[in-house]
Amino acid sequence: MSNRGNFSSRIGFILAAAGSAVGLGNIWRFPFLAGTNGGAGFLFIYLICIATLCVPVMIGEIAIGRRALSDAYGSYNKLGGGKWGYLGLYGILAGVFILSYYNVVAGWAFGYFIEISFGNLLNHQDFGSFFGEYVNQIGPLFLFSLGFMVMTAVIVSQGIAKGIEAANKIMMPGLYLILIGIIIYSLTLPNAGAGVNFYLVPQLNEITSKTIFYALCQAFFSLSLGMGCLITYGSYVTKDQNIVKSAAIISIADTSVAFLAGLMVFPLVFSLGAEPGQGPKLIFVILTQAFQQMGPLTGRIVGGAFFLLICFAALTSTISLLEVPVAFLVDQKKLPRKVVVWSMSGIIFLLGLPSMFSQGIVPFLNKLPIHNTPDMLSLISDLCDIALVSGGCLMTIFIRNRWKIENLHEELSIGNPGYMGSWLKSYIHYTIMYICPVLLGIMSVLVITDKFFGLEWLWG
């Protein structure tokens, strides 16, 4: 175990797992999904999913990793034997594909950081068309994504404590500060109240099946669940740590950043008279417009700092995504860490190219003949979402039918002396034994049907 590396402290693990969770999912994806799926209704369902389905899955994953002390594949294999290792591989594969497109979007954010800080992006008039043109140039995007992948690889090749922990300690607090700063600014703008209303006052009749599907997938994605990331990080957690408490802190940290991102974006959207449902370009358009209104110098400073922090947040997530396949190859195939890191990064970067070119450069890649899925990037992201929710479902089935719930309880009581008699034990027991496998199973099937065949007939 000692040569696998460990987090040096409790706070180190929490920061790294929260760093994995907080990323583009919170700041880029959450606001645009909330914007297209009813605002407050989406937020409401999202919070319910976190409390009832996601926190138990997170606790289960960390416990599996700490018990087995192995990567995602090795952990299922060790605790379950038989074919259970394939469940780990399924997650590892999902992680590889998530990283492939995630790195492309991170490249956009990195490009915006450079363009705002050192270029003249803020002099433009129409930020919507600027974005469209921007994601359609090959050169800069290729370079920025490649740069991002290289940074990820450099940090992951340093190993656990040195690379991953150190990076997180600086980035997380900075992100909170800038979000709160921009929220205060946005709330003072005219018509900000309409945005707050849209975001915080749910119209229950606007909640459709899509609201529920997207909210659940987003909750899994945002908390980095269902693909073995937290099994891998859990395997570096020492026995004196309280897993339940750590999971609660990580979930609160992640959810609060997503919540704040929405609170930052929607007042801006409404005060600028913009459309909340504009999809993936939402923050790129709205925030640049807001930065422009702050004036040339302030806009450049605040805008540059904002996109820089998004890049940091994305980096702590790409680190965790890369760590999953790397840990697998290092643990199982006994390959040297550095070799694995660089070759995996290269492969994943290449896998991302179709997503990178799917915004218009290669026309075929954004006219896919699949229901609801206009382009390659969305297709991969949809497939990965399905993998996360179904992976989470299978993980709970693994605990209840194979590893056994008593072993989970035993692992959770290590580092948490009061656990056995507490209400938390019952909460974890019932959610993992019944609620998660049933609901996540049903939802996996419905999400697959919806994404590929359309479910409008079911309920809106």
Ligand code: PHE
């Ligand atoms: N949770 C990350 C985010 O919100 C993305 C991620 C998904 C990271 C799955 C690791 C595993 O940006």
